[in-house]
Amino acid sequence: MNARTAPSALLLVLGVVAVQLVRTEAYLRYVKAGLAPYLLVAGVLLALLGAAGMLAGHREARALPAARPSQAGWLLVVPVGLLLLVSPPALGSYGLQGRATPVAAPQEALDALPPPRDGAVELTLREYSRRALFAPAGLDTARLRLLGFAVPASAAERAAHGSGFYLTRIALSCCAADGQAFRVFVRTDTAPAADTWWSVEGAPGPPAAAAGDQPDTVLVADRVTAVPAPRNPYSY
Amino acid sequence: MTAAAPPAPVDACCPPAPASRAALPLPGVLAVGTVLLVLAVARGPLQGLVDAQAAATWSTLAVSVCVQALPFLVLGIAVSTLIAAVLPPDALVGALPARPGLAVPVAGVAGALLPGCECGSVPVASGLISRGVPEGVALTFLLSAPAVNPVVLVSTYVAYPGSPGMVLARLAASLGTAVLVGLLWCRFGRPEWLRRQAVHQRHAHVGRGEHALQVATHDLLQAGGFLVLGAMTSATLHVLLPPGLLDSLAGQGVAAVLTLVVLAVVLAVCSEADAFVAASLTQFSRTAQLAFMVVGPVVDVKLVALHVGTFGRRFAARFCPLALAAAVGTSVLVGTLL
Numbered sequence: 055m056n057a058r059t060a061p062s063a064l065l066l067v068l069g070v071v072a073v074q075l076v077r078t079e080a081y082l083r084y085v086k087a088g089l090a091p092y093l094l095v096a097g098v099l100l101a102l103l104g105a106a107g108m109l110a111g112h113r114e115a116r117a118l119p120a121a122r123p124s125q126a127g128w129l130l131v132v133p134v135g136l137l138l139l140v141s142p143p144a145l146g147s148y149g150l151q152g153r154a155t156p157v158a159a160p161q162e163a164l165d166a167l168p169p170p171r172d173g174a175v176e177l178t179l180r181e182y183s184r185r186a187l188f189a190p191a192g193l194d195t196a197r198l199r200l201l202g203f204a205v206p207a208s209a210a211e212r213a214a215h216g217s218g219f220y221l222t223r224i225a226l227s228c229c230a231a232d233g234q235a236f237r238v239f240v241r242t243d244t245a246p247a248a249d250t251w252w253s254v255e256g257a258p259g260p261p262a263a264a265a266g267d268q269p270d271t272v273l274v275a276d277r278v279t280a281v282p283a284p285r286n287p288y289s290y
Numbered sequence: 291m292t293a294a295a296p297p298a299p300v301d302a303c304c305p306p307a308p309a310s311r312a313a314l315p316l317p318g319v320l321a322v323g324t325v326l327l328v329l330a331v332a333r334g335p336l337q338g339l340v341d342a343q344a345a346a347t348w349s350t351l352a353v354s355v356c357v358q359a360l361p362f363l364v365l366g367i368a369v370s371t372l373i374a375a376v377l378p379p380d381a382l383v384g385a386l387p388a389r390p391g392l393a394v395p396v397a398g399v400a401g402a403l404l405p406g407c408e409c410g411s412v413p414v415a416s417g418l419i420s421r422g423v424p425e426g427v428a429l430t431f432l433l434s435a436p437a438v439n440p441v442v443l444v445s446t447y448v449a450y451p452g453s454p455g456m457v458l459a460r461l462a463a464s465l466g467t468a469v470l471v472g473l474l475w476c477r478f479g480r481p482e483w484l485r486r487q488a489v490h491q492r493h494a495h496v497g498r499g500e501h502a503l504q505v506a507t508h509d510l511l512q513a514g515g516f517l518v519l520g521a522m523t524s525a526t527l528h529v530l531l532p533p534g535l536l537d538s539l540a541g542q543g544v545a546a547v548l549t550l551v552v553l554a555v556v557l558a559v560c561s562e563a564d565a566f567v568a569a570s571l572t573q574f575s576r577t578a579q580l581a582f583m584v585v586g587p588v589v590d591v592k593l594v595a596l597h598v599g600t601f602g603r604r605f606a607a608r609f610c611p612l613a614l615a616a617a618v619g620t621s622v623l624v625g626t627l628l
Contacts, residue, residue, distance in 0.1 A: 061511050068514070072360060084354040092361035099364055100510070107507050110500060126599055127511025129518040133356040142349035149347065149529075155570045161452040227445070227563030229358035231351050231524065234570055 062107025064130060065100050071134050072097030080137075082286045083144040085229045144287035145230050146249040147205040150222060155234040156268045157183045164189050167196055174199035174255050178289050179223045180236040186258055186271040193258045200238060200254050200273060201284065204246040207239070215239050215262055215272065219246055221254055226288045233288065239264075242275040253281045348529045355521035355558060355592060359409040363517060366410030367509045370417030374490070375502045383422045390426055390476035397427045398468045401434030402461075407560050408436035408587050409517065412596045413509055420490050425479055430472030433613060436561045437464035437587040446583065449565035456580070459624050460565075463584045466620040471613050485602030509600075516599030520592030524558040527591070531556070536571070546578035547625075551618055554586040561587035577625025584621040589614045 075081040076094045085093070136142055157180060164185060167175050174197045177185070182200060185193050202221035212218070218241040224233040239262075240254050259272035373382075386393045406414070415432035419425055436442070438461050450456040490505055539549050550571065559567050564586045568579040589610050597606040 061507055065507060065510060068360075072357075075357065081357060084350065084357045089358065089361065092365075093357065096361035096364035099368065103503065103506055103510070107503055110503060126515030126519070129515040129522075130511070132518050132522065133353050136349045136353055140349060142353050143346055145347065145350055146343075148343040156572050158451065158569065227566045228560045229563070230354035231358075231528065231557060232559045232563040232567050234566065 059108045059111035061127060062104045062111060064104070064127060066104030066108065068130055068134060069097045069099070069101030069104055071137055072100060075137070079285065080141065082288070083142070083230075086226050086288070086290065087286060089228075144283075145224050145233050146203060147222065150205050150235050150237075151208060152211070153235065154220075154222075154237045154268075154270075155225075157187060157236065159188050160184060164192065167192065170197070171199075173197065176201075178236075179221060179238050180225060180289070182238055182258075182273070183236060183271040186238075186261055187268065190258070190260075197255065197257060198273060200240075201251070201281070202238070202254075203249050203251050203283070203287075205237065206245070206248055211239070211264060211270075214264060215270065216241050217245070218242050218275075219244075220270075221252060221273070223289050224287070225290055227290075230288075236289075237270075239270045239272045240275050240278070241272060242278050244275075244278045246278075246280070251281050251283045253279045255279075344529050348525045351525035351528050352518075352521045355524060356518055358560060359407075359517055359521070359592070360514075362407045362410035363413070363513055364510065366406070366413040367506055367513065369410070370413040370420075370509070371502050371506045373414070373417040374420055374505065375498060377421055379422055381421070382418065386423065386427060390424060390473065393424065393427045394430045394472035394476060395469055397430040397472065398434045398465050401431040401468065402438040402465060403440075404435055405439045405441045406435040407562060408593055409513075409560075409596065411435040412593070412600050413513060416509075416600050419484070424476060425481065425484065426472045426474075426476030429475050429609070430468045433468035433471055433588055434465055437468065437584065442561050442565070442587075445562050446565040449569040455628060456576070459580050459628050460583050463580060463617075463620045463624040464587070466624070467584060467588060467613065467617045470616045470620065471609075474612065474616075475609075483602075483605045483608055485605065512599050513596055516595040517592060520558060520590075520595030523591045523595070524556065527556045536573075542575050546574045547581045547618070547622060550574055550578040550582040551585050551614075554582045555590050555614075557586075558590040558592040559586055575625075576628055577622060580625050580628070581618055581621035585614065585617045588617045 072093055075084075076090050076097065081090060081093055167177075169175075176199045179200060179202055182198065200221055202223040205220040205222045207215065207219055211220075218239055220237040221240045222235055222237040224230075224235050226233050240252075240256075241259060242254075242256075246252060254273060254275045255277040256273050256275035259274040261269040261271045264270040387396060401411070411432050414435070415428045418428040418431065443457055443461060446457050446460050447454065496504075536549070536553070539545065550568075553571075554564070557567070564583050568582045571579055571582070574582075594606055594610050597610060601609070
């Protein structure tokens with residue numbers, strides 16, 4: 055590799071990393087699932103451009119007008135290096151203590167609950183909170199199963215809600231930078247470590263006031279099971 | 291007959307770049323490689339120094355913004371390269387109304403019809419300018435394409451269920467910003483503020499395809515590098531922003547608007563997603579939320595970096611404050627009518 059082909063080599067590496075992100079599904083830690091085809095196309099284009107540039111650079115003996123160098127381009131090594139060496143994890147509990155995104159009130163009547171699976175109705179945390187806050191009657195007799203990662207409750211929050219923890223899931227619109235955390239307080243004696251994933255079954259409890267704009271929604275759990283992190287850590 | 295400016299002589303020879311900067315130096319590769327190697331080896335001890343969770347969150351955010359923007363940047367540069375390689379130099383100029391007073395709104399509406407996001411529209415605007423489209427017109431397109439395209443309007447509608455007024459307000463304020471900035475630029479802008487890039491001029495002895503290859507490689511590295519810079523800045527501010535700070539700030543009046551304007555610049559959320567973030571900031575007034583959505587696609591840390599990389603520092607130092615002021619102004623104006 056000489057100085058002329060180095061920029062093309064960088065693009066080739068970038069393209070291959072982008073394709074690998076999609077192939078290994080690691081991209082799900084950073085962006086929404088719908089971006090996969092675009093990322094794949096961009097990766098292939100980058101790799102082709104890089105490869106073509108390297109070939110041309112090798113072939114080309116006569117002096118081309120020097121492409122003004124782009125020193126800034128080397129910054130691309132940072133995300134590539136992070137992805138190859140560190141492989142940054144999906145967003146988790148960091149910075150989420152005591153914070154949650156308020157749930158918007160539904161504009162129309164909510165659909166009926168989905169049919170139960172294995173004896174319980176599965177809802178996303180956001181959906182559960184929406185129903186618990188704005189249409190609690192529909193939840194009365196339901197047995198529910200929720201999935202999320204644990205964020206330990208602070209002493210003040212435990213004083214308000216009893217023993218338990220916050221089951222949390224981050225919803226993405228585009229990428230992790232716009233992630234919004236939705237959470238439900240799980241009343242249980244289990245005290246899980248932060249960022250471990252749990253499947254929780256139980257009955258709805260009445261929402262209870264907390265520090266934020268909205269009351270915390272509560273699930274009184276009778277079954278708390280540690281589970282592996284789902285393929286896609288985020289919900290939408 | 292309107293006197294169309296003759297296309298810039300393609301073969302006007304630019305001075306050869308100084309040898310020291312003529313290519314990416316191999317020492318650079320080695321230096322970066324060494325740093326990464328040291329980081330990889332010393333990861334354990336280093337983790338003791340910084341909060342490991344903060345560092346992990348920082349890298350996730352920085353990588354996310356890059357991964358999210360990469361496809362659109364590649365797409366934008368592909369379009370821009372195609373425009374430069376395929377269209378005859380005066381095709382676009384001929385298609386536009388000659389009077390800026392007409393061409394600017396036309397560009398604004400053209401931008402609104404095309405789905406595109408901010409990272410892609412910067413190189414496309416650069417391509418338009420290189421084909422002789424007046425700067426003010428191309429910049430209007432640059433501002434309106436990400437801010438008011440169909441995808442963005444639909445996501446705004448979804449994020450604000452039951453208040454279609456928010457969609458209209460966003461459309462009006464964003465389009466107003468784009469047209470206002472374009473008209474001002476046509477009137478007061480100076481061509482020398484934009485950096486002309488020698489690489490974009492094709493020399494007679496370089497083939498068309500080869501030239502396109504060179505330009506695309508150059509633009510991708512240049513824009514990509516600055517994108518990384520923007521992503522790292524945004525991630526840093528994101529992590530440093532004290533949790534709970536927002537809750538303690540005023541939710542009404544001027545302070546609310548300014549707070550969310552700063553937040554929009556710092557967070558660098560892409561325009562398809564910002565409505566959801568804005569809608570969740572329920573403690574702030576609707577005007578402030580509108581300003582968040584109008585400012586975000588126009589000026590944020592990632593975009594400022596991209597502007598510097600694509601058009602140069604002198605341009606960014608004038609364009610970004612102007613666009614920011616116009617965006618805040620129109621949002622407040624539209625917000626008071628809301």
